[in-house]
Amino acid sequence: MNALMQILFTVGLGAAIGGYTNSLAIKMLFRPYEPKYIGKFRIPFTPGLIPRRRAELAEQMGKMVVDHLLTKDAIEAKLMQPALKEKIVMFVQVELMKWFESEKSVKEVMDKLGIDYLSVDNQLNRFIQQTIQRYFYTNSHMKVGEIIPSEWQENVEKKIPEVAEYILLKAQTYFASEEGKQRLTKMANDFLLNKGMLGGFAQMLLGNVDLGEKLQPELMKFLMHDGTRQTVTSVLMKEYENVKQWDMKKVEEYVQADAIASTISSFVKKNVTAPLWDKQLNELVASYKEPIKEKIPVLVDKVLQYAHRHIHEVLGALQVEQLVKEQVDSFPTARLEEMLLGITRKELKMITYLGALLGGAIGLVQGIVLLLIS
Template sequence: MNFFLLLLFMIVIGAVIGAVTNSIAIRMLFHPYRPLYIGKWQLPFTPGLIPKRRGELAEQLGKMVAEYLLTPESIERKLSHPDFQKDIVSLLQQEAKPFLASDKTLSEVLEKVNVHGAEQKAEQWVEQWIDKKYRSMKDFYIDQTVGESLPVEWIDKIEGKIPEVSDYIIHKGVDYFSSLEGRQRIKKMTDDFLSEWGKLGSMLQMILGNTTLEDKIQPEILKFLNSPGTKELMDTLLKNEWGKILNWKWSYVLTQFSDEKALEKGKALVLRQLNLHALFGRSVSDLIQPFEERIIDEVIPTLVQKGGHFVATRIPLMMEKLHIADIVREQVETFSLELLEEMVLEISRRELKMITFLGGLLGGVIGLLQGVIVGLFT
């Protein structure tokens, strides 16, 4: 009977020693948080393992995450995975629908994203763009002739229009001098002519009698205008003048008028045609409605596919610039020791308890063996 009590006692003592020893060893992983001293002598095993090695732990965790967990290859695979892209497309489509149906004006939307004075900035950009393009063209063409700068097709087309222009001028001339206004113009011109000649003019008027001088001149002017020779003369004059214009250099052309004023008028014309005030005053839904279905069904999936590929091919560079290992190390170093302990226990609490129980079990087995050996030799 005494042997069995001894055996039970030794089993219990061994189990308690094993369990307590493992429990203390586990606790020493975290505690104490700071070194303990007796006088100037630091107690061994203080602070605990994790507090003492927190810097190394943080560095190793950073390397593990960067080299084995959050690698460029794993992120690239995730971004390229069809299921991930499908989820992103679905998310963007859901987020886009309320935006596309928004009653807010374009100016209000831009104001929300801190783009202030968008209309004025757009006008300034258009004016600057026109200025830049004009200066560039002016510098390029300034030493060229009109004929050198115009396309051959334009020149041929203009020259082909000369006979039509000639016909138009003559036709308008005939219409004018056949009208009452034209007749009055001839009368004024003849009156001015006769008044300059004094008595000779009066004598000429007496010779004509009741017939006025404009009655004689008007038919002759119309006859001259309707003459085939006049048409040929007009064609020749216009061709000659056109030839002279083609030989003008743009530097000379620009001296004949204020190109700056023309530029300002051109910018004003473009801005009136663009009507940016009306554009920025329209609602987002009004602007996008004609394209809403296409944006949802085509544009967003295409952007996700191409955007995912674009990002995936640049993941290594992005990861290099992000320095993931340093981010993890710095973050872990900021954790309190209490938080680190809680994190580790949260993950491995059950396993640590099993280690304590295993220590007790092994201690009990060792106590049993010791009791058996003692019993055999007593």
């Protein structure tokens, strides 16, 4: 009986020592978190192994992620998987449809996205102003005829006879009216008055004759004459040719760049941006919704192909190894311990149990040896 108790004692003691030493060794991987001192003397094995080698651990984890986990080949293979493309297409389509079916105005959507529509208006105005000013400055040495496209010039030349016809037609309409007749009378009387004695003598000879009534038919004949139409057309054509020889500096003397920019900005704001901000998003994209939805798979495929071709540059720009190192290095030691134990807790317990088992086996052997010796 004493022999059995002796063996059980040595087995239990060995198991306790083996289990405890393994458990202590595991704890010493992490604990203590900080170095401990007796006076100025640092106690050995403090801090624990992982806190002491924290920087090396962070560096090695960064290398492990880059070299064995987030590798270029692994990411390229993942990008080319049809299942991934299908998931991305479905996600983009669902999210886009939420926006496309929204009854909110463009202004409300922009507010939700943190975009100030007034700022967009101001930026657009500045863009128009800078573009017009830059255009005049860059082309200041060029002539109007060099800037205007030849097709436009041909169209203007074709329209000049019509403009001449329109001017003469408006003149005929005006001078055929009572107002036009009175204007002719006044012009004729003013003309004679300005001629002094000769004008007075002419008025005396004419007596009470209405000069407007006499001049009106003759003026109408003049306005309807083919020669008059040809003359007006010729004058307009000559002036048009003169304008084509102007350089942009001269054009700016008549029409200021700032005035042009202001006019264009006002037109855009009144007819484009102001109605756009108040328009409902679903109404705005109604005609584009289906075509965009159909193009999403193609766009996603192009994005994935681009990512596949440039994955090396992307990974280099992200500096994954450095990112992982910085993150691990910034973790509190307690959190790092929790993470590692969360992964290896079961295996570490088995190591503790194995230590107890080996200690118990050694105690059993020691008990038997002591019995044999005694």
